[in-house]
Amino acid sequence: MTEWADGRTGRTVTWPAPDAYVLVDGVLLRTVPEPPGLPPGTPVTVRRDRTRPLPVAREDTGAAAE
Numbered sequence: 001m002t003e004w005a006d007g008r009t010g011r012t013v014t015w016p017a018p019d020a021y022v023l024v025d026g027v028l029l030r031t032v033p034e035p036p037g038l039p040p041g042t043p044v045t046v047r048r049d050r051t052r053p054l055p056v057a058r059e060d061t062g063a064a065a066e
Contacts, residue, residue: 005029005055006048012038012057022046022057031057 010024012033020033022044031046032054038044044057 003048005046007045009043009045009060010057012040012042012044014040019054020057029055029057031055034058 005024005027008024010022010029013021013023013028015021015033015038018032018036020031020038022029022031024046029046031044032049032052033044034056038057038059043060045060047056047058049056
């Protein structure tokens with residue numbers, strides 16, 4: 001599942017520190033948020049990071065508002 005999500009965009013749903021759950025194309029993924037503490041609804045891009053056990057959700061500051 002991690003490979004499928006690499007490079008896709010989504011939105012944060014929850015943030016039970018230190019992880020965040022991100023909704024990507026109807027799939028809920030457990031991720032590491034960057035920066036930590038992203039609020040629900042934040043647009044993010046999911047990236048695979050081989051040094052971490054979970055994919056990283058980076059805030060997508062260039063995403064268009066829906």
